[in-house]
Amino acid sequence: MNLFETFRERVVTIVNEIVAAGDLPEGLNLDRINLEPPRDTSHGDMTTNAAMVLAKPAGMKPRDVASKIAEKMKSLEALKNVDIAGPGFINFSLSNSFWHAQMADILDLGVRYGDSQMGKGAKINVEFVSANPTGPLHVAHARGAVTGDALSLLLRKAGYDVTTEYYINDAGSQVDTLARSTHLRYLEALGEDIGTIPEGLYPGDYLVPVGKALADRDGDKWKLADEAEWLTEFRTFAVAQMMDLVRDDLQSLGIKQDVFTSEKALVEAGTVDAVFKTLDEKGLIYTGELEPPKGKPVDDWESRPQTLFKATEFGDDTDRPLKKSDGSWTYFTNDIANHYDKYRRGFSQMIDIFGADHGGYVKRMKAATNAVSGGEASLEIKLCQMVHLMKGGEPMRMSKRSGNFVTLRELIDEVGKDVVRFIMLTRKSDTQMEFDLQKVLEQSRDNPVFYVQYAHARCHSVLRNALEALSVADIAALDLKDSDFARLEDPAELEIIRTMVNWPRMIEGAAQAQEPHRIAYYLNELATQFHGLWNKGKDNASLRFVLTDDKELTLARLALIQAVALVIASGLSVFGVDPLEELR
RNA sequence: GCGCCCGUAGCUCAGUCGGAUAGAGCACCAGAUUCCUAAUUUGGGGGCCACAGGUUCGAAUCCUGUCGGGCGCACCA
16 A cells, blocks of 8 residues: 555545544545645645545535544644645645655665555456567567556556466468468478569568478478478468567567467367357357448458357447358457456456557457456457657658568667667557657657666666765665665755655556556656756755765765665566666 | 547647646757766746537546547458
8 A cells, every 4th residue: 555545544534533523424425535646746745635525415615624624634643734725625744754764665675665465466367469470570569569568567566466468379361371481481491493472472581491490300291292281280380480489579578478378279179169159058149141341342242141249239339250251260259269268267357458450359359258258357458559660750661672670679679678668668558659769769868768777877876986985895784774864854855755655656556547658757757856856966065965074964865866776676677677777 | 431549838748537827858048067976957938738518616637519630340360
């Protein structure tokens, strides 16, 4: 529980006491009472809307309710300056000693500061990337990958039991295309001239080594064989190779999912049949005809009876086909089985991260998950909008022909894993964003990655210099935890402590909203405050961190810096970004 | 035609389950800057929160409609 929640409970307790005393009516809904830091810091350290939300149901004026509450709050420990403002806000501040006491917590917990029990260990499944295993990951996968991974880290920090998952689409026709493309490369490896890759097959060079590996292993065994003989073997081999590629790409982003579920395996295990049967028994399957699509005209459209799932009963716009014209399962049916399988494995909360181009798929998947679990499982789907890659303010065309890169790997090679991760997380995932490859490598205020990393590095630099100045070998020898925090009296120092104390609340808020990008803004703010304090020391020598004539104050300030470094590191860890101790 | 996402400063974007005078960075203008610990710093101008209604003590936020942008729209994956 964060401190704001603690004080909120105290306010609720006070309200209940007032009710018990008969000064407020019984049966008031207290859920809408908030307690938060005010936007304007001149209003104090904390503010509550309690009086305003209670006034109307109580049939009283907000300021009258406020004065009753404020009167009792004055007796709370550590509180000072309780007052009523505006339409009925109750603002108050906490004593400096209260804030100083929080320093010990931060230093004690280190990067675990901000860990929360909010999730109560609830199991939650986060599926992301799930790109077709037909080649290396594309830059377009980067945002979903990073968002999914960071969201998982965030939820873990907030106390959820998170399992990350990748669903391998290895049962559709695209993996047959992969197998055929690989066969061509196999023939090439055996010395045949394959010419240009025919339309409809995958032309990428990454299949050359796969074909060669098969030629090395099996010789010319498949050279003259019919496709029916080699297709399965080539598909299995190539998919395995492609998944190795994908895993390597993810690894280079620092991502390693816990579970890889194979679509093919789900089909072969009969899970899809079981799902179909379940839906059928619930009366959610029927045979009918659909309207022709309303968008672009489809050339090969033919009206025919289809096996349909009653998705409309669960909020979808139309019912959805479960079988293709050849009688096999649709991708959708298999994906229902995928989500059913997760439910069966004990996940009642699931999150999928999709690209924006899959937006049309959201309603049906949520509908199906709802149906197949009998309403017991909930599926959230987060859409990641497109990222426009820029270079020096100019949009980049992403095509091999123009010599610009197209793969995720190439993007990482250009700017580095940590930059990709941080920048992708600086914007809300469901809005489009720009990513300027030039700007993110600049060492300036304009580059949030640099600015935050620099703050962390600067903390460590100060600590290193301090050790030298104090002739101490190891920071542990300073016992910073036992410093006299009361010496931190400058408003800028207290402001930093308040910001750090807000960190646990940030984690809970961001986790609840499933919005990792809030962390980026928080880190930027903390970095700004720290850099600001550093700069004050330029003008005012008494505000420097290391003061040779005042060891007590120096130690207290070093403790503050240590705390800042820890909170920044804690924040970066949620992003999966490694904090730097020096910039070079 | 329908569905989803979005529209906030010149630009890129925040804005906490509805809260006080709507914020940040960049850009722009003006000042400081052989003081130092590491990559300057201080201040300023700049807004019909797309538009119009509605709900509310209170709306950028919720609801309805209009306009504008993005994505998607049998059997593919």
